[in-house]
Structure formats: C-alpha cells, structure tokens
Amino acid sequence: MTTISPPTRAQRSHRLPGSRIAYAYVAPFFAVFLAFSIYPWLDTAWVSLHEVRLSTYDQSTWLGLGNYVNLFSNPFFWNAFRNTVTIGVISTVPQLCMALGIAHLLNYRLRGRTFFRVAILMPYATSLAAATVIFLELFDSKLGLVNWALHLVHLPAVDWQGSRWPAQIAVSTIVTWRWTGYNALIYLAGMQSIDTELYDAALVDGANRWQQFRHVTLPGLRPTILFTIVVSTIGAAQLFGEPLLYHNGMPDGGTQGQYQTLGLLMYQQGWTNDRLGLASATAWTMFLVIVVAVLVNTTLARRRDRQGTLSSLAPKVRL
Amino acid sequence: MRPGSQQGGSRLTYVIVAVVAIVSIFPLYYTVVMASHTNAEMAAARPPLLPTTDFFANVKAALALAPLNKGLVNSVIVATLVTAGTVALCTLAGFAFAKLRFRGSGLLLALCIGTMMVPLQMGVIPLYMLMARIGLAGHLAAVILPTLCTAFGVFFMRQYIAAAVPDELIEAGWVDGASPTRLFLSVVVPAARPAMAVLAMLTFLTAWNDFFWPIIVLSSQNPTVQVSFQSLATGYAPQQSVIMAGTLYGTVPVLVVFAVLGRQIVGGIMQGAVKG
Numbered sequence: 001m002t003t004i005s006p007p008t009r010a011q012r013s014h015r016l017p018g019s020r021i022a023y024a025y026v027a028p029f030f031a032v033f034l035a036f037s038i039y040p041w042l043d044t045a046w047v048s049l050h051e052v053r054l055s056t057y058d059q060s061t062w063l064g065l066g067n068y069v070n071l072f073s074n075p076f077f078w079n080a081f082r083n084t085v086t087i088g089v090i091s092t093v094p095q096l097c098m099a100l101g102i103a104h105l106l107n108y109r110l111r112g113r114t115f116f117r118v119a120i121l122m123p124y125a126t127s128l129a130a131a132t133v134i135f136l137e138l139f140d141s142k143l144g145l146v147n148w149a150l151h152l153v154h155l156p157a158v159d160w161q162g163s164r165w166p167a168q169i170a171v172s173t174i175v176t177w178r179w180t181g182y183n184a185l186i187y188l189a190g191m192q193s194i195d196t197e198l199y200d201a202a203l204v205d206g207a208n209r210w211q212q213f214r215h216v217t218l219p220g221l222r223p224t225i226l227f228t229i230v231v232s233t234i235g236a237a238q239l240f241g242e243p244l245l246y247h248n249g250m251p252d253g254g255t256q257g258q259y260q261t262l263g264l265l266m267y268q269q270g271w272t273n274d275r276l277g278l279a280s281a282t283a284w285t286m287f288l289v290i291v292v293a294v295l296v297n298t299t300l301a302r303r304r305d306r307q308g309t310l311s312s313l314a315p316k317v318r319l
Numbered sequence: 320m321r322p323g324s325q326q327g328g329s330r331l332t333y334v335i336v337a338v339v340a341i342v343s344i345f346p347l348y349y350t351v352v353m354a355s356h357t358n359a360e361m362a363a364a365r366p367p368l369l370p371t372t373d374f375f376a377n378v379k380a381a382l383a384l385a386p387l388n389k390g391l392v393n394s395v396i397v398a399t400l401v402t403a404g405t406v407a408l409c410t411l412a413g414f415a416f417a418k419l420r421f422r423g424s425g426l427l428l429a430l431c432i433g434t435m436m437v438p439l440q441m442g443v444i445p446l447y448m449l450m451a452r453i454g455l456a457g458h459l460a461a462v463i464l465p466t467l468c469t470a471f472g473v474f475f476m477r478q479y480i481a482a483a484v485p486d487e488l489i490e491a492g493w494v495d496g497a498s499p500t501r502l503f504l505s506v507v508v509p510a511a512r513p514a515m516a517v518l519a520m521l522t523f524l525t526a527w528n529d530f531f532w533p534i535i536v537l538s539s540q541n542p543t544v545q546v547s548f549q550s551l552a553t554g555y556a557p558q559q560s561v562i563m564a565g566t567l568y569g570t571v572p573v574l575v576v577f578a579v580l581g582r583q584i585v586g587g588i589m590q591g592a593v594k595g
Contacts (some may be wrong), residue, residue: 017493018420021500026427028408032433038467040449041594047444057448071460091374101420108328118581121338121588122347125577127528129545130570133552134346137353137559143361145349181343182588238440242528248552263440263531271535275503276444283441 032036047291048280060277069279077282079257080265084289087237087243087261091172099180103187104213115291117188120181122175132245133175139170167246171259174242179235183228190224191217222301229297237290238263262286329394347574352562356377363548372378374564381551381565386539390569393459395532396548397543400463405522406515410467413476414507418489428477434470443535446586461536462543466526472518479514480507488559517587529571546567 003194048067050060071077106116123131137159138145147157160170198216207215240263251268254261260268262282270279328336355374356367415421416428425564445454446465455461484507491504508515533543539550551557551565579586 022415022419022421026412029412040445043445117585129548133566
C-alpha cells in the first residue's frame with residue numbers, strides 16, 4: 001500500500017488509516033464518561049463505607065460495612081426491595097407480552113399503519129412527570145375516571161392510593177402505558193428483519209398463522225426479546241419518578257410505604273434524611289440487584305431457548 | 320415479500336389496533352377535559368367528556384403558580400445543547416471506532432459498551448457533590464454536561480458508519496492525502512446524516528423528558544419544564560384543573576413536534592432497534 005503520509009505500524013498492517021488523532025476523537029466521550037459516570041460510581045462505593053452528611057461532606061467517619069449492616073437489618077429496605085420486585089413484575093411482564101401481540105398485529109398490511117404507529121408512540125413522547133400527574137387524576141378515588149368506570153359496571157370503588165396492591169398496579173399502569181408502544185415498535189422492527197424464506201418454508205409445510213408466529217416469528221425475535229427484557233429489568237430496578245410523583249413528590253412511597261421502591265428509598269435516605277452513606281449503600285445494593293436480575297432473566301430466557309438461537313447478549317461488534 | 324407483512328389484517332386486527340391507539344391517546348385527550356372542569360364538575364355522576372373554554376383561564380392560573388415558561392425555555396436550551404453535543408461527539412467517536420486503527424480501540428469500545436449497563440442513578444450523590452464543588456449545582460450546565468455524549472450514541476453511530484461508509488472511500492481519501500478530520504467532514508458526515516438525524520431525535524426526546532437528575536440538581540427557581548411541574552401541586556388545596564392545564568401546557572410543545580415528525584421518529588426507533 002503506497003501512502004503519501006509517513007507510514008505507521010497500524011497502516012502497514014491495515015488498509016484503513018490509523019492515526020493518533022483517533023484518540024482525540026474518542027477523548028471527549030471518555031472525558032465525560034470518566035468525570036460523570038466512573039468517578040461518581042466508584043466514589044459512591046467509598047461513601048457507602050462512611051457516615052456522611054451533606055453539610056460536612058468532607059469530614060466523613062469510617063464505618064466499614066456498617067451502612068450495609070444497618071440497611072439489611074432495616075425493614076424499610078426489605079419493604080422497598082419487595083415493592084421493587086413486585087412493581088417490576090407487574091409493570092414489565094404484561095407490558096412486554098402486550099407489546100409482542102401489538103407488534104404482531106402491526107406487522108399485517110394495515111391501512112393507516114403510520115397513524116397507528118405514531119399513535120401508540122404518543123405515550124413515549126409524554127414525559128413521566130406529565131404521565132404520572134395525568135394518571136394520578138385518572139386513579140383519584142373520588143374524581144377519577146377509573147373508579148367512575150368501575151361504578152358504571154357495578155363494581156366497588158378501589159382505593160388506588162392507600163391500598164398496597166391497587167397502588168402498585170396504578171404505578172405499574174403508568175410505566176406500562178408509557179413503554180408498551182415503544183417496545184412494540186422494537187419488536188416490529190425485529191419481526192421485519194426476519195428472513196422471509198423462513199415464512200415461505202413454513203407455508204410450504206402448511207403452517208397456519210399461529211404456527212408461523214410460534215415457530216418462525218418467536219425464535220427469530222429471541223435476541224430482540226432478550227434485549228427488551230434486559231432494558232426493562234434495568235429500568236424496573238431503578239424505578240423512581242413514577243412512585244415519587246404518585247405521592248405528590250414525597251419519597252415515602254405512600255403513607256405506609258406501600259409503593260416505595262429502592263430508588264425512592266435511596267432518595268429519601270440521601271436528600272430527606274441527610275444520610276448519604278446509607279443512601280450510597282442502597283445505590284450499590286441496587287446495582288448488585290440489577291446485575292443479579294439481568295443474569296437471572298437472561299439465564300431463564302436462554303433456558304427456554306431450545307434451538308440456541310439466542311447466541312449472546314453481546315452486540316454484534318468485531319472487537 | 321414475507322407472508323407476515325403481505326397478509327392483510329382481519330376486522331378483529333383493526334379493532335384491537337384501534338383500541339390500543341385509543342388507549343394510547345385517550346389519557347392525553349382527557350387531560351384537556353380535566354383541565355377545563357372544577358373538582359366538583361369532575362366528581363359528578365356523569366363526568367364530562369368535552370373540554371370547555373375554562374381551559375385557557377386554568378392555563379393562566381397555572382402560569383401564575385409555576386415557572387412553566389422559564390421551564391420551557393430552559394428545557395429548550397438543555398435539550399438543544401445536549402442534542403448538538405451528543406450528535407457531534409458521538410459521530411466523531413463513532414467514526415474513530417468504525418474506521419480508524421489505533422491501539423486499544425477494541426478495549427476502549429468494549430469499555431464504551433460496558434458503560435451502557437451502569438445507570439447514572441448509581442452515582443448521583445458524588446455527582447451532586449462534584450457539581451456543588453465546581454459551583455454548578457442549580458445551573459443548567461449541571462444537567463447538560465453529564466449527558467453531553469452517551470455510550471449508546473457512540474455505539475449507534477459506530478454501527479451505522481461501519482456499515483454505511485465503504486472502506487474503499489476512506490482508503491481513497493487517505494491515499495489522496497486527506498487528513499482524518501478532512502475525511503470526517505467531507506466523507507463520513509454526509510454519509511452518516513440519516514443516523515445523525517435519528518440520534519438527534521432520540522436524544523432530544525430523552526433530554527426533554529429527563530427527570531431524575533434534573534430534580535436533584537436543579538431548584539424550582541431555575542427548573543427544566545419537568546422540574547417546574549413540581550410547583551403546580553404545592554399550593555393549598557390545589558385544583559386538579561390547574562395542575563392538568565399546567566402539565567398540558569408544558570407537554571404540548573413536544574407533542575406537536577412529535578405529531579409533525581412522528582413518521583421519522585417511528586422510523587428512527589425501528590432503525591435503531593435493528594442496528595443496535
């Protein structure tokens with residue numbers, strides 16, 4: 001390969017230009033990332049081993065694992081942990097199932113399909129702050145449309161704020177409303193990238209629509225499904241804004257903490273109770289919960305995958 | 320074409336899809352209704368289903384209660400700068416990872432992908448202290464800087480550039496003596512424009528709707544629009560109509576943009592799903 005500029009080692013071994021300037025190109029990203037992600041992340045671990053207050057941030061007292069011991073013996077933590085798991089399940093499992101069904105329907109040749117696609121994405125464009133305020137009114141026990149509809153079909157009114165399960169269902173509904181359409185479009189994109197020959201082969205074998213869905217669409221979608229499971233798991237483990245605003249901005253998760261999540265607990269410990277060390281311990285625990293939840297979910301999803309089409313979570317990159 | 324998309328939908332398909340569309344849009348429509356009726360009217364045995372002109376009076380009341388206009392201006396500033404920064408910096412880094420050879424590029428790219436797993440929420444306490452120390456707490460810069468470029472953006476642009484820009488083109492330019500920066504500006508950017516537009520739309524929407532970090536680091540004196548909603552419900556015995564009117568007022572701009580660009584945004588999300 002003849003080049004005008006002085007050859008470097010990289011150039012001799014590759015056809016593409018190799019250049020030191022590449023470091024300058026990736027530097028801004030890594031600068032932002034180091035300063036605002038890695039450093040805070042590691043410092044959180046350090047803070048979690050100390051007694052720290054906002055006013056005296058630099059004069060912390062070493063506690064060792066004291067904050068963690070305190071946390072794990074605290075009923076508030078276990079309440080928040082349970083709520084995070086149950087709200088996580090109620091908000092993601094029906095959501096992803098519905099998204100899959102909607103994507104399947106949208107994959108038919110429909111008239112007005114652009115309208116339908118934009119319509120189901122409107123909730124995604126609505127901020128969680130706005131969506132929560134709206135649903136707070138819809139679920140209001142006296143003024144809300146939901147209880148009015150229940151009354152219409154002669155069902156008793158439900159206390160969507162004070163009782164544990166109804167409140168958790170209400171919070172989960174907000175999450176489900178905002179994200180179902182988005183996930184449906186992700187699935188739709190996945191469906192449209194499935195090799196058409198597989199459908200032809202299935203037709204030749206006499207497969208009906210359901211069998212096509214079951215034996216061609218689902219296996220082809222496995223990587224996409226796994227991706228959405230991971231993203232939803234991470235989102236569910238960090239749930240914060242919806243339950244915060246569902247109790248008018250108070251981080252207690254309802255008067256009995258009936259929908260307090262780990263994210264809310266962390267906020268309450270740090271910003272309401274001024275116990276930054278304890279809040280940091282909660283943050284690291286949340287991170288470990290996320291890692292474990294992602295591992296469990298991907299393992300479960302993989303076990304269901306008989307043909308082994310789920311090669312890996314790792315994106316298709318040549319490293 | 321594949322059977323899956325060739326087959327027309329049955330009547331039932333249309334019914335279900337229409338119901339889904341209604342469920343998606345109805346809460347937004349009903350916000351207008353709730354914003355034009357008093358608590359007493361909403362509590363009636365037959366709740367109203369149509370908006371009234373009281374809506375405008377309630378918007379006015381909401382504007383007196385919460386700094387919504389300041390929030391809107393701030394959100395435009397934040398979302399615009401974050402979008403501009405993200406698109407520029409991520410395209411640059413994506414180009415380096417896709418087309419340039421440099422030592423440690425594989426490791427750095429793996430690091431970049433790994434960061435997508437670390438939630439920003441993890442580090443908010445030190446992040447807040449950092450911002451307070453450098454005097455940025457309460458300033459818009461505190462919201463802009465941490466999201467100025469994202470791992471997702473770098474990876475997204477890397478994947479697109481790797482596929483959309485032929486190696487031969489880069490190679491030819493390189494042989495002709497073009498510097499990497501020249502190649503970036505005159506070869507990569509024109510070719511990557513569609514992906515840059517997609518990234519811009521997704522980033523703008525995310526930045527506009529961001530809630531967790533802004534609510535921690537900004538005050539109600541200098542809020543983004545999401546933070547300014549907080550001031551709506553704080554008054555004594557708040558009227559839900561005023562809260563609804565204010566919420567709608569702060570949400571309408573992004574919904575209008577969405578209605579106009581909806582087709583492109585849908586395409587972008589679907590494209591991103593396949594590429595990512």
